Amino acid sequence: MRGKSHPGFDRLGTNGISGSHADNESPKEPFALSLSKGGRFRHGAVFSRFDLIAGLWWLPRALMLGALAFAIFGPLCNLLLWAVAEKWYFPHALPLEYGFSFWGRVFSARGNAWEALGTSVMVAGLTVLASLALAIPAGYALARLKLPFRALILLAFLIPQAFPNLPVYVNVARLFYAIGLNGTVAGVVIVHVTHGLVYAVWIATAAFAAIDRELEEAARAAGASALRAFRDVSLPLAMPGLMASAIFVFLESLDEFTGSFFVGAPDVNTLPLLLYTAGAGGNYQIASISALLLLVPSIAFMLVLEKFLRADVLARIGQ
C-alpha cells in the first residue's frame, strides 16, 4: 500500500542510504526528529522534504485497517444492536428504544430458546461422543499401525466436505423417512457425525502421530499390555489434540443448518433452525439473540484455537 502511493520513498529506502531503514520501521520517528532538531539530525537536508510526507505515512495504513475493522465489526455491531433493540424502523439510524424484553420473552418458560439451546447442546454433545468413539481407534490405526491404502482412507473422510452436500442431505432425509429416523435426535446426530468425521479423524491422527513412539515402547518394555500402554501413555499425551478435535466437531454440529433443516425440522428444533424461522418470520430481535448464542462459542474458540492445537499437531494434519 505504502510502496504504491509513495514510490519515491521506497527507492530511497531500498538504496540503503543511511538511516533509511529505521524510517521504514517506524515512519513517525523521522518526522519528530526533524522537527525537534531542525531537520539536520542524522539525515541532513536531503531528507527534510520527505520527512513531512513520512510523518503522514501511517495514514493510508490506518485508514485501510479502519475500513477493515468496520467491515468486520460493523455487521457484528448491527447484530448486537438488533439483540437489544425494542423498537427500530426506517429511517432511524439507531434503535429508538433499547431493552431486554425480547431476551425475557425468548428465555421465558414458554419461549422456545431454552428448548432449542438444550436440543442443540444435546445433539452436539452426542455428536462429539460418537465422533470420538469412531475417531480414536481410526486415528490411532492411521498414525501408528501398518495400514493398506492409508492415504486413500484418509482422503475418504474428506469426501463429505469435498462434495456439495445438499443433494446428499435430501436423500439422507428420504432414506431416514423410510426407516423412521427422520425427525429424531439420532437421525440428526448421524448426519452431524458423518460431516464432522474429517476433523475428528484427521486431528486425532495428527495428535497420535505427534507422540514420541519411544514412550509407548518403553511402557511395553516395562511389561504393560498393549491396551494399558495405549490407555496410560498414548491417550493422555494425545488429549490436547483430541480436545481440539472435540471442540471442532462440537462447533460443526452446533452450527449445522442444512442437514438439520432436512432431517430434523420441525420435530428436532435446534438453535440454527430457531434462528431461521424467527428471521423468516421477520422477528429480527429473536433471530439476533439466537445468532448471538451461536456466535459466542464460535468466537471464543477462534481466540483460543492456538492454545489447543499445538504447532507440531497442526503441521501433521492431513498427513
Added chain:
Amino acid sequence: MPNSLSRHPRLAALALVTPALAMVALFFLLPLLASVVGAFETPEGPGLANFSKAFALYSRDMLFTLAIIGGATLLTGLGAVAIAGYLTLGECPLAVAALRWLYRWPLFIPFIVVGQIARSFLAKNGLMNNALIGAGLLDPLSATGMLDWRGLILAFAWKQIPFVALLVAGAMASLDRGGIEAARNLGASRPRILWEILLPQVAPSLLTALILSFVTMMSVLSVPLMVASQSPTLLTVDIAFRINAYRDYGLANALGMISLAISATVAWFYLRHSLREKR
C-alpha cells in the same frame, strides 16, 4: 506394535478404521449414489426428463449460481492474498499485529449467522447505509439495500476470506525469507514481490483453499435463503423449494447433479493444472 495384533496387524488396523469408514459409506456415499440414480428416475422409467425440466425452469439460476459463487471465490482470493501478503511483507509490527488480530474474526462464525448478519447489515436501513449517510458519503434518498447478488457475494467473501487467508499466510510464512530479502535489496516494491515471488510459490495452497471454498459455498443453503431468496437465486434454494413445496425428488436430484457437475468441473481444472505443474 502391540503383540496381540502382530499376527494379523493389517487386519487389526483395518478393523479399527472400518467403523468410521462405514459411517461415511452408509450416510454419505450411499445417499450420494441415490441422488445420482434419483436424478434419472421419472414416472415413465429411467430417462432425462428431470434434466430437461431442470434446464427449462432453472437455467437462469444455474448461470446466476456460477456467477455468484465464481465472483465470491474471486473476491475471496483477492482479499485473502492481500491480507496474507501484508502479514508476510508488512514492515510496521503494530499494523501487522492489528491485522493478524482483526482478520480472523469471521473464521468460525456459522453461515446461518452470517446470513442473519448480512441481512441486517446490508439492508436499506442497515448499519452500513446508516454509517455512510452519517459520514456524509451517501445521500439518504438514494440509499438502497444490497440484498441481491451483491449481498450474496459480500456475505460469502466475508465468511471465506479468513479461512483462505489463514492457509495462504501459513504457506507464505513457511517460505524461505532469503528470496524476499534478495528481491527487496534489488529494489523490488512490495506489491511486486507479492505478485512475482510469493504468489507463484503459494499458488497450490491458494488454489486448494479456493476450491474448498467454492465447493463449500455451492452447498450453503442458509445464506441465499436469508439474503436473496427471490428469483434469480442460487440452486440450493431451488433444490430446497422443490423438496419442500412439491416433494419433487427427481427434479431436486437433477439440480443436485448439476451443482455436483459444476464443482467437479472446477476440481478437474485444478487437478489438471496441478498435474501439469508437477510434470
